[in-house]
Amino acid sequence: MDGQPEKTVFVPRSSSAPKDLFQPGDVVGQYKVERVLGKGGMGVVYLAKHTALKKDFALKVLPTLLAQDQSFVSRFKKEGVMVGRLKHNHIVNVTDFGESEGKLYLVLEYVDGGSLEEWFEKNRKPGGGARAAEVQRLTIQILQGLAHAHEAGLVHRDLKPANVLLEKTGEAKISDFGLARVGDEAEYRRAGGTASPFAGDSVTTTGAMVGTIDFMSPEARNMQPSDARSDIWAVGVMTYYLLTGKKPHGFAEPPSRLVPGLDPKWDKFIKVCLAVDPAQRYQTAAAALAALRQIPQGSGGRSWLAPVGLAVVAAIGVAVWQWPRPVPAGATPAPAMKPEPFPVPPKVETKPMQPAAPIQRRFALTGLPVGAVVTYRDRNHTVGASGRMLLDLPPGPQMVRVTTPGYLDWEGEIGGTAGELEVVIPLQLVPPxxxxxxxxxxxxxxxxxxxxxxxxxxxxxxxxxxxxxxxxxxxxxxxxxxxxxxxxxxxxxxxxLAMKRLPPAPEVVVKLPDGTALKFKWVPAGSFYLGSPADERGRQRNDLPRAKTEIPKGFYIAETETTQRQHRVLTGKNPSTSRALGDETRPVEQVAWRDLTGPGGAIEKLNEVLHRLELPYQADLPGEVEWEYACRAGTDGALSDGSNLTNERDDPALNALAVYARGGGSQDAPSPVAKRKANAWGLFDMQGNVAEWTYGIRGKREPVLRGGSWKVGAVHCRAASRVEVTPETRPTDAMGYRLLLRPLED
The missing domain is CATH 2.60.40.1120 (Carboxypeptidase-like, regulatory domain)
Known part of the structure; x- marks a missing residue:
């Protein structure tokens, strides 16, 4: 490329490249990320596949910093709606946009032929440009796309070869409509600007410049309002570059002086595009398109050039164009050079060089859905909220085509009847x-x-x-x-689809036949350290070795040890030695393994109640790993509140949590339940009172007693303390149980 390499300028702008926001395999909406296609100042572009359609799309994810700017997000969404309405063969269509994990993204059709910049490097002559016929074909397509966008009220503002993509068939498509506006405006405001040059306001802060400087119009360089004519300037620079391999910096020679045999009509076309005063450029992309079409196709070589033609070229031999350069603030402009004027008309033609035939009538198409696209003479028109489309038609029948989502495409003649000025288009819904x-x-x-x-x-x-x-x-x-x-x-x-499950209820209450309630607390899935460390005070040889353990599923566990009343209502029996004290709120004791797990036992009886009440749970005993997890309640100390033993005979922390043999003595009986402090998950008496039956870590036929009791000292009431027994072990007045509920799978 001629001169300095192309660069996008904004002062100030971070020079750091964006990091990858997603990884291959991530799913964003209905799109699965496959790989990175490219990175730039406005984010990362991924190749993504629609999970249902199995079709490739380009997923453009904008920088996280921009997504945190609410004013930018608002403009981005508004601009996304406008850009999404652009449907044209020479524009990269936006099919969707949204947010995922706090990141803004656009979904665009995937164009797989590379950029115009890459095409030019492959097809240019050494040190020069590409074939004029190919340049003309591609520039016509670019102008067709611009005309459609300008009619919809969108200006690109950063048009350059890198932003023009090519299909493998060679068709050109303009990309990044809208991003140039919303992205650069956001950066401009962060730089200190108090009014927006992008919206046509005056500029009150200097030192900020937006766009790619090689293709930037004079008004954009001077921070003046930009409009569709700024895109016309960029088309002129691109055309000059594609024809000559050079960019028109400084005093630029007409392209026909640099490309032997190039038709001089190219000079006029480019000179009008590059007029310093926007009023002297082509005023619309349609006007520029009409002028470009007047250049004979295949005018890249003139072996037929007569001596007279050579004489004309010689006559303009030193003719040059002056390329405007920005003047630094405070500097005195250098005296302008006065090159020999290039032969152009004294006044720029702003109308198509071949005006359309005189308009005879304005014709209305009605009954159209909002957003429908009416195609007439290769131009697309989008239907607004009125459901009407007005077209200027010459006399006689005219062919139009109407396309819109949800309806069958319609194509036919309109205006064939004399005096007819309106017609209802008979669109048909697509069959479901x-x-x-x-x-x-x-x-x-x-x-x-x-x-x-x-x-x-x-x-x-x-x-x-x-x-x-x-x-x-x-x-x-x-x-x-x-x-x-x-x-x-x-x-x-x-x-x-993916539906999010509601969180479990924090508590389940099961009403027994006589109205007695069994309360269960939710214990969430998670992980914890099972067992005791080697240096834990009071550690016993039966403790399990310390190991990080996963609890894959949550469960409900009884708020208290099963009371004598609850056990009696469930099984019809109260085997407790302390029943003579007359307080059935004490935990049941003297309970054998078969009284729990055997036929007619507490577990079977509670499951009958659950079935009768149609509650979706399965009653059971906890495994000893589940028991210890529930006891610790997210803590990691020796006791259920996270503290450690400081006294093996009379520990202050344990005194608040448990009924045990303090000072080496013993209680007369277990205490009524819930008389000590609960742990963080609302569970009482996890330590002391009565030892609780659990399934051992080696299997359901090898039970283990957990939690200590009212008859033992502090070291046996630690969270890790355990006593291995057998199903035949004779029960005592220090042995009880606590029930568990497992949610049934849906």
Whole structure:
């Protein structure tokens, strides 16, 4: 490239490259990230595949810093809606935009032929430009895309070869509409600007410049308002560069002086594009397009050039163009050189060089959906909220085409009847087709418009839908309501959904037949350190070795040890020695293993109650690992409040938590439950009072007593303390139990 390499300038701008925001395999909306396509100042572009359509898209993720700017987010969304309405063969269409994990993203059609910049490097002549016929073909396509965007009210502001992508077929598509505006405006404001040059306001702060300087118009360089004519300037610079291999810095020679055989009409086209005064440029992309089409195709070589033609070239031999350079603040402009004027008309033509035929009538197409695209003479027109489209038609029948999501394409003649000035386009809805939604809970209710369908046992729901935008609502017990909008395409067959499960209730209360309540507290899944460290005070040889252990599923565990009343109502018996004291709020004791796990035992009886009450739980004893996890309640000390023993006979911390043999003595009986402090998960008497039956770590047939009792000292009441027994072990007045509920799987 000629001169300094192309660069995007903004003062100040961070020079650090954006980090990858997503990794291959991440799912953003309905798109699975495959790999990075490129990185730039405005973020990272990924190749992503639509999970249902199996189609490639480009996913452009903007920098996280911008996503934290609420004013930028608001402009981005507004601009995204406008850009999303652009539907043209020579514009990279935006199909979706949104937020994921606090990051803003755009979804664009994937163009797989590289950029115009890459094409030029492959197709230019050594030290020169590309074939004029190819340059003309591509520039025509660029102007067609610009014309469509300008009509929709969008200006690019950073048009350059790197922002023009090519299909493998060679068709050009302009990319990054809208990002140049919202992104650069955000940076301009952060730099200290108090008014926006992008919205046509005056500029009150200097020192900020936005755009790619090699293709930046004079008004943009001077921080003046930019409009569609600034894009025309960029087209002129690109055309000059593609033809000559040079950029028109300083005093630039006309391209026909640099490219032997180039038609001089190229000189006039580029000179009008590059007029310093925007009023002297082509005023619209359509006007520039009309002028470009007047240049004979294939005018890249003139072997037929007559001596007269050579004489004309010689006559303008030293003709040059003056390229405007910005003058530093405070500096005195150097005297302008006065080159021999380049032969151009005294006044720039701002109308197409071949005006259209005189307009005979204004014709109205009615009954159209908002956003429908009417194509007439290769130009696309988008229907607004009125549902009408006005076209200027010459006499006679004219062919038009109407396309819009959810309707069959319509193509036909209009205006063929004398005196006819309006017609209703008979659009037909696309027939519905089945769309399968997966990933739902069984029997979830899926509602779209007036249709409600239940998911089957596999979690799939089949709904007949027409292409277009729909809003889906899914509901299911134990799940949060899911509501989202989505675009149904003609080829959409399957869409995966994900409903978020409601958090478990913090407490479950089971009412026994006589009204006695059993309260259970929720214990969440997690991890903890099982067992005791080697240096723990009071450590016993039966303690399990310390190891980090996972609890993969949450469960409910009884708030207290099972009381004598609860056990009597469940089983019809109270074997406790302390029943003579007349207080059935004490924990039941003298309970054998078979009294819990055998036929007619407490576990079986509670499951009968759960079944009768239609509660979705399975009653059981805790495993000793679950018991210790619940006892510690997220702490890591020897006791259930996270503290450690400081006295093995009379420990102050344990005194607040447990009923045990303080000072080597003994209580007369176990205490009524819940008379000491609960742990962090609301569980009482996890240490002391009565030792609790649990399933041992080696299996359900090898029980273990946990928690110590009212008859033993402090060292036996630690969270890690355990006593291995057998199913045949004879019960004592220090042995009780605590029940557990496991949620049934849906």
């Amino acid at each position: 087709h089945p769309v399968r939604f997966t990933g739902l809970p069984a029997q979830a209710q899926v509602k779209i418009a007036d249709q409600t369908v239940a998911a089957d046992a596999t979690g799939a729901a089949l709904v007949e839908l027409r292409p277009g935008h729909v809003t889906l609502t899914a509901t299911a017990p134990k799940y949060e309501t899911l509501e989202l909008g989505m675009d149904i395409l003609p080829g959409t067959e399957t869409l995966a």
